[in-house]
Amino acid sequence: MKASSSLVKNLLLRIFLVTATLVIAMAAFTYYSVFYQEKHTMLTDSRTWMAERMRVDNQLLALTEHDSAAIARQLMQSSASESDQHAFYYLFTDFLDELTTPWLNDLYTQVREHSESSSQEPHQVHTVPSRDELHYLLIGEFATPPGFLVYRIPIAPSHDAAYRAARSLLFKGLVMLLVTLIVIYSMMRYYFQNPLQQIRAAIEAVSRGNYRTVVEGKVDLPLELDNEIGLLSNAVLDMAVNVNDTHTTYQQTIVERTKALQSANKALYAVYSSEKRP
Secondary structure (H helix, E strand, O other), X not given: OHHHXXXXXXXXXXXXXXXXXHHHHHHHHHHHHHHHHHXXXXXXXXXXXXXXXXXXXXXXXXXXXXXXXXXXXXXXXXXXXXXXXXXXXXXXXXXXXXXXXXXXXHHHHHHHHHHHHOOOOOOOOEEEEOXXXXXXXXXXXXXXXXXXXXXXXEOHHHHXXXXXXXXXXXXXXXXXHXXXXXXXXXXXXXXXXXXXXXXXXXXXXXXXXXXXXXXXXXXXXXXXXXXXXXXXXXXXXXHHHHHHHHHHHHHXXXXXXXXXXXXXXXXXXXXXXXXXXX
16 A cells, blocks of 8 residues: 555656646746846837937927027936936937036946947937846937937836746646646546555455455455556456365365265275174
């Protein structure tokens, strides 16, 4: 009983390890696929929106060409603060000396370095990661007056969406795995462990000489199963029947020969007694 139980447990453990590995791999794949999908959607929508804003701002600067410097200063002053997550920053080259916040100068330096090293067209919206790797920077370039519009987007929402999707898949996968293991264990007990225990009990009965308990059906055997275990059960029953028949025949032979020997002894005694009479 312990051997079959141990075998079932080993099989279930292997199934669990393989399936759990697959579930974890699927969760990791889901995390990265959702992350890149969220990132792509967010950046695509942001580029479209920013391109439209660049078009409007360029028209505004073109219509107010004689006051473009004043408009540029107003746009720079409307830039968001460093603590804002989704934020626009106007950075015009001719008016950088008017910036009072060092981090905006650092942002301009980063944007300028990317613009000089980029092979993209100036009118296109560029996307680069920030130096702290916590944000994406969408960069649009103005021709007149020269400068940039920078849109800072946090990376965290993409990670959060991917984490929620992966966590949901992992939880559902583990629940399904647990339910599957319970079903498999129940099926293995019914089709595998219990029948083997019955076969073992029948074999032990035969080994102790209790052939009749197997032949008469006092020890249950899974004879109805249409598989290898059912064939093995029928073979054990046939073995018990053959051993029982042989044992019965042997006992009958002993009884018959004992009776014949007793009859011969009586006849011999009768002859001996008749010869002794005068």
